Amino acid sequence: MSSIMKFAPIALKNFFSKPVTVKYPAEPIIYPEGSRGHVVIDSEQCISCGMCQRVCPTGAITVDREAKTWTINRFDCLVCAYCVLKCPKKCLEIKEGYQAPGKTKYSETCTKEPEEKIEPEEKKEEN
């Protein structure tokens, strides 16, 4: 049972309908809930145990116990969520949205201040 031009109906329908692609960045991308985009930390709960640094498969997380900082290199992070699984205080979580591109591989540091509110500060390091 073979004949020619079996694809013609699909091609004609496609010719008269609008394109499927999302015109990013003019149209925003809507990520579904639960999509793995990037890791965020709740610095107030963090006890600087270093567990996330030990289990990270790529070594993207660095924890400084004395200075109580938590640094992540977002370019190395796979967003596998293993650190979220292993954190004893459950202060890490995954949010939607991928990290912004950049010219050098910068790291992001979150410092735990004892009294004041926490602000994440960006520290650019040379590649």
Next chain:
Amino acid sequence: MGKRSIIPYGPQHPVLPEPIHLDLVVEDERIIEAIPSIGFVHRGLESLITKKDYNAMVYVVERTCGICSFMHGMTYCEGIEQIMNIEVPGRAMYLRTIWGEMSRIHSHLLWLGLLADGYGFESLFYQTWRIREKVLDIFEATTGGRVIFSVNKVGGCIRDMNQDKLNMILRELDDIEKKVKEIQKTFLFDYSVQSRLKGIGILTKEQVHDLSCVGPFARASGLDMDMRYLGKDAYKDLEFHAITSNDGDCYARCEVRVREIFQSIDLIREAIGKIPDGEIDAPVKGLPNGETFMRVEQPRGEAIYYIKTSGKAFVDRLRIRTPTFANLPGLCETLKGANLADVGLLVLSIDPCISCTER
């Protein structure tokens, strides 16, 4: 007898998804012999067992391949669970089966698109991958990632799917089934497509058995061998018969894979209807001690994992035998006597996943 010359084929070729090199001994447009060389994407993943403990190895093993990544993680977890005698709860087994069968649908749709590109039909390639985007959207909504899922762990699954998500999967599968039915008319019944696929690369059932080919490549020649018959996970409760064909040419391999897409959709519907309630992971105590073989039906065929442990947090030896590696001798056999213009389609008909082959 004419003069023989050697034509190098690949690693860079528009038809190949991944780099493989073949030296084709050619005499007047007919191929006499093909000598393969692999090793262009060898990353040495198996040697990472010395650096990462057995829990973190799941993430490494998942990244062996981008197309069959879920099944790799699942096989590794099942191997470690067999060594440690962990009883995985029923709901986790059903979830793994559902994701595994969707992974198979995704892989076959990807292959169909590449096959269409192989014989020059680019519009069909794009339409098939448009259907595949729907499957990837399901994956992102249920597991968080489009290609690498990271939902397996030793003992069960990390994420659960509630009834809303399962109903969403059923709705999307109806839509996917309708679209694949439209597309299959062109893949199976169009005159110009058939004239390129029918009658090339024929292997008989005895040849396929002697060369130890696996997967849809072997089933298209009549060999009824499928690791889902072993009854692991949810397959013991589902009704399943492997799809075979008797022709053994490229058209039969295409037909087997198209029908497997529909079979997977039916299996997922059956599994969603029968999924039990309960926990999704079991507690893991102690360290693994022992060795095991674990066999699983990946989209391309049977994959074997050999894991050896001896009571430490690090695995002693991990050896992965992937299905494309077993099909390479079959490929060289199909190439004997073929025309030079058919080489691209014959290489694609084994569904080559060279990054699995070389890890």
